[in-house]
Amino acid sequence: EVQLVESGGGLVQPGGSQRLSCAASGFTFSDYYMDWVRQAPGKGLEWIGRIRDKPNSYTTEYAASVKGRFTISRDDSKNSLYLQMNSLKTEDTAVYYCARGGYSYGFGLGDYWGQGTLVTVSS
């Protein structure tokens, strides 16, 4: 059974940093691209970034709203995905989901999702 479990959420002050983790199981993690998607309270979904697999040089892509502040990484030996968030703003407050991607010739997004972790940016 595919499982994705996020952790690391919590309360952080504006300008601060937070690192989220996503533990994967039930599939060959190294074979898949992985994405982060967030959802502000009461709002819609927003794709924020992707990391590809080793054959694609672990390249990353980011939404304009987080580019230069957020960094996605992965450790295939630990079946884990990470999201390093710096210079956090109040508008970054959201539930952050990790999602499996890359199916459908690399263009697929989110065939499995984690349960999400809440990050609250507030003073």
Added chain:
Amino acid sequence: QSALTQPASVSGSPGQSITISCTGTSSDIGTYDYVSWYQQHPGKAPKLMIYDVTNRPSGVSNRFSGSKSGNTASLTISGLQAEDEADYYCNSYTSSSTLYVFGTGTKVTVL
């Protein structure tokens, strides 16, 4: 990159069919057949219902179907059931600097 446009709400009676539209541009839906639809119940993670415009993942009811015409994609739910009451989001791959764009979301109510 603006969000794809969906109606805020759609409702129907049990057994009826409803259709949710998702309007984009020639930079996303109009060019790419990488449109997906997600169902989200309150407090839960999204669930993939349709991918590549028309394909259903294993385990998703065949009451759910997808289509596309020009810059607009659609999700049809036939034989509406109480458990279908949820928020639905479309998503498309895009040629803009942001790889993917989501729709604004549609709340489906079963009367």
